Amino acid sequence: MYLVAALQRADATIGSEALSLYSHHPEAIETALTALISDIAQAAPASDRVVLVLDDFHVIDALPVRQALGFLLDNLPERLHLLVASRSDPPLPLARLRARGELTELRAADLRFTPAETSAFLTQVMHLQLEATDIAALDTRTEGWIAGLQLAALSLQGRPDTAAFVQAFTGSHRFVIDYLAEEVLQRLPEPVVDFLLQTSILDRISGDLCDAVTGQTDGASMLENLERDNLFVIPLDDRREWFRYHHLFVDVLRARMLRGGRHSPPALHGLASGWYENHDLPEEAVRHALAAADFQRAARLIEQALPVMRRQRQDVTLLEWIRRLPREILVQRPVLSLYYAWSLLLAGDLEGVELRLADAEAGLRADDGDSHPDLHTDRDTEEFRTLPVMIEVYRASLAQARTDVPGQQQHARRALELSGPGDHFGRAAAGGFLGLAAWANGDLEDGLRAFGEVRTNLALAGNATDVLGTTVVLAEMLIALGRLQEARQAYEQAVAVATAPGEASRQPLADLHVGLGDLHRERDEHGLATEHLLAARALGERASLPENRFRWFTAMAKLQQADGDFEAALGSLAEAERLYAPGFFPDLAPIAAMTARIWIRQGRLTEARRWAQTRGLAATDALGYLTEFEHVTLARLLLAEYRAAHAPAALHASRELLDRLLQAAEAGGRTASTNEILMLQALTHEAEGRLDRALVPLERALTQAEPEGYARLFLDEGAPMDAVLREALHRGIRSDYVRRLRRAMLPTAAGAPDPGTRESGPVALSDRELHVLRLLTTELSGPQIAGELFVSVNTLRTHTRHIFGKLAVNSRVAAVRRADELGLL
Structure with missing residues (x-):
């Protein structure tokens, strides 16, 4: 808002749309900035110049502000010039701007007065009668530092013995400032x-x-x-x-x-808080009430500000305030206790959530006539009336985080009973946890139906952000059902809604891009997958719901794994683990199990076996949907142990476990799991050397997978899968599909090029290789290209080696020239 107000001094037409977007959804800051940038670019003739000055930038420590400024810099219109004044280097891409010639720097040495300027300042501005030697001494001792000179001049005014003062004027800048300020104040x-x-x-x-x-x-x-x-x-x-x-x-x-x-800072802060409250400035009123340690007043003010600040997504500020309130006051204000519980749920502090919910219940039972009236919540607000419903909703969330599905269903049904017909948000939240429970039980069709009703109630509640956010849940269930095309359409429609002109609800946009990126990865459309993940990263955390932020790293890990960059993938999963918070969705693909799958592919079977033991997994376990991903991972481990040590017992255990898993997945209609299990059954037969038997489950998997565009499901299995696919092609099974898979597998499979392919070997480049080839045409160095692709330099070299081999060249320049001749660029 300050930015727009400043720019409107140059042109009053700038920023109206940006302010409208920001006022409705301040979390979508880059969307508002995009509108603002467009206004600046179009508002005046190209010859007109606007200079925007940001002063005292060193006091800005909020990451979203820094990210927003970086976005503005990256998209700066030609007519807008940015001037930043700061005591320290701002956290901006200074090196890049400097290299591009887009940065002018005025550093401390540039800002110091020269001796001539010092003389003019002291004699002409501050009207001091000083000898040249005294002026030179002050200039030397302050090093031309203007603030120090100003303080020195103020101290010198009215002194009879200026020379003695100048001679005593020594010390570091900080001590000089303290000394001179004392001198000024004393006079x-x-x-x-x-x-x-x-x-x-x-x-x-x-x-x-x-x-x-x-x-x-x-x-x-x-x-x-x-x-x-x-x-x-x-x-x-x-x-x-x-x-x-x-x-x-x-x-x-x-x-x-x-x-x-004789002055009490707390008392002064209390007076300031009262003034700000009377002038309808709640943020300053709260801040001064907290500084005054007047927690009763602060709690009341926070609760009054809560509805507006939540709509504006000022969650960080609210949580900082609430954490400073004593528990005895929070107990008397159940609305704040409940909001605190939500923040702890985001942080994964389940025990803390339980305590805050107990506080909220105690506050509901309290008799507001027994203590100070200023301690108590306004019981006529919507937030207070819906407390019983939301407490049950959070208890359902706690049960889900603890994988207590029956408890989750119990609390969700109780919340639904407590919600009135007009409490659309409460009914949506309760219905959502019933739908999540159905998902956790593997009842995916029931889950889809439940979330259809959830979306209707959210729309009636006017909560457009969460309507879009539920797309992630719906798409995940569709993917589990094997309906990848429908999931992609759901994501694309949600993106279209979120980016439509005038649409203010864009917070889940990054989450939608992550979902699309992962679907494109499965289709082996590496370039599109990367583009969506990059778009999600560029949008930043403000465009993602907090409970979904770990998903960017799991999606990136799978993309890195597809590249064979396993160490980078493990790093991404470690970051996902750090960001993951239980209690929002059923944990159907635990990050630890995803890590174990990478270890298996790396041959680190001892670590993978240790994971299985830690989880207490065995091939004879009772099966359930919540552990299906882990048990399929165990079957992969058993198969890998057979290949490594030729242990018949491991192969037998894997085969029996896969048979039981297949029966459970088919009974639940979970086609995605069915496809993976069938594929693993084929690999089990291949490990025994029985390719004829391997073709039976493989053909079933191919038949279900082809219409939906599955690719990485097969490609990630490498040489063993290539051997089975080669046999399938020989037998005429799904020939076109198998041929496409084998062509895409050539860079990583151990087999020779498929003789049935119609393209010649040198030009059969995958999407990933074409992406690398296009980057080779730029001036980027190898490490810079690797950074663009989120892979290591060694992985980039592997891609480059494959490209050189297919194009029959031995250098980057020759590869680009040959690709141009073939029309590949």
Whole structure:
């Protein structure tokens, strides 16, 4: 909002759409910035120049602000010039901008006064009568530092012995500032010092606010006098209504007040909080109430601000506030206890969630006549009336996090019973957990139906963000049913809605891109998969629901695994593990099991076996959908152990486990699991040397997989699968599909090129290889290309070697020239 207000001083037409987008959904900051950038580019003739200045940028430590500025820099219109003033290097891509010639830097040496400028400042601006030697001494000892010179000049005013002062003026910058500030304050009248100390608790000051804090009536005139006397008062607007103190100066004032005196900082903060509340500025009111340790007042103010701040997704600020409140006050404010429980659920602190829910229940039972009335929640609000429903919803979430599906269903049904006909959000939340329970039980069709109703209730509640967010759940169930095409359509439709003109609900957009990226990976469309994951990363965390943020890393891990870059994939899974929070979705593909699958492919069977033992997995276990992924992983491990040690018992255990898994998956209609199990059965027969038997389950898997576009399901299995596919092609089984799979498998399979392929070997490049080839035409170095592809340099070399072999060349330049001749670019 400040950015738009500043730019509108150059052109009043700039930023209206951006402000509208931001006011509805401040989390979609890049969407608003895109609209703003478009306005700037179109608002005025190209010859007009607009300079935007961001002052004191060193105080910005919020990552979203930094990311937003990076986005603005990357898309800066030609007519807009950005000027950043900061005490330290800002966290921006300075090296890249410097290399492109797009950065002008004025550093400390550039900003210091020259000796001539020091002389002009001291004599002409500050009106001091100084000898040239004294001016030179001050210039040397301050190194031309302007703030130090200003403080020195203020201290020198009215001194008879200026030379002695100049000679004593030594020390580091910090001590000089402290010393000079003391000198300045000691020479001021006591009422002025009193005013400065009392108002130093304020980050911005106005006459009326100063009067409220000091109890005086001359705040406006005092500020005018301070500005006129150059006492480090900086105006914040053209009307001279709002000011701030120079940062160095206010630090000294606050330090002096903390060392002792007749003013109580908490009392002053309390007065400021009251003023801000009366002027409908809730954020400042809360901040000063917390600084005053007036937690009763702070809790009331937070609760009043809660609905608006939640709609604006100011979750981080809210949680910082709530964490500073004592528990005894939270108990009396169940709405805040419930909101605190939500934050702990995001953090994965399940025990903490239980405590906060107990606090919320205690608050519901409390008699508000027994204690201070300011402690209690306003019981007429929608947030309070729906508390019983939402407590049951969170208990359902806790049960899900603990894989207690019956408990999850019990609490969700209770929430549904407690919700009224008009409580659309409560009914959606309760229905959602019933749908998630059906999903966890493997009843996917029931889960789809439940989430259809959930979406209807969310729409009636006006919660467009969560309507889009449920697309992830629906798509995951469709994928489990083997309906990849429907899942892709669901994602694409949601993306279209989220990016439609005027659409303000874009927060789950990154999650949608992640889902699309993973579907394209399965189809072996590596370029498209990468594009979607890059788009999700560029959108940032603000465009992702918190419970989904780990999914970017699991999707990237699978893409890296498809490249054969297993170490990078393990790193991505480690980051996914760090971000994962239980309690939102059933954990059907545990990250630890995904890690074990990579170990199996690497031949690290001892580590994979240790994982299975830690999980207590055995081939004779009772089966369920919640452990299906782990048991299929165990079957993979047993097969790998047979290949490594030729242990018949391991092969027998794998075969029997796969037979039982297949029966369970088919009974539940889970075609995705069925396809994988059939494929593994084929590989089990291949390991025994029985290719004829392998073709029976393989043909079933191919028949189900081809219409949906499965590819990586087979390609990731490497040489053993290539041997089975080669035999299938020889027998005429799904020839076109098998031929496509074998062509895509050529870079990694151990077999020779398929004689049945119609393309010549040198030009049969996969999507991934074509992507690499296009990057080879750029000026990027090898490590830079690897970074673009999210792979290691060694993996890039493998891709390049395959490309060179297919194009029959031995250099990058020759590869590009040959590809151009063949029309591959």
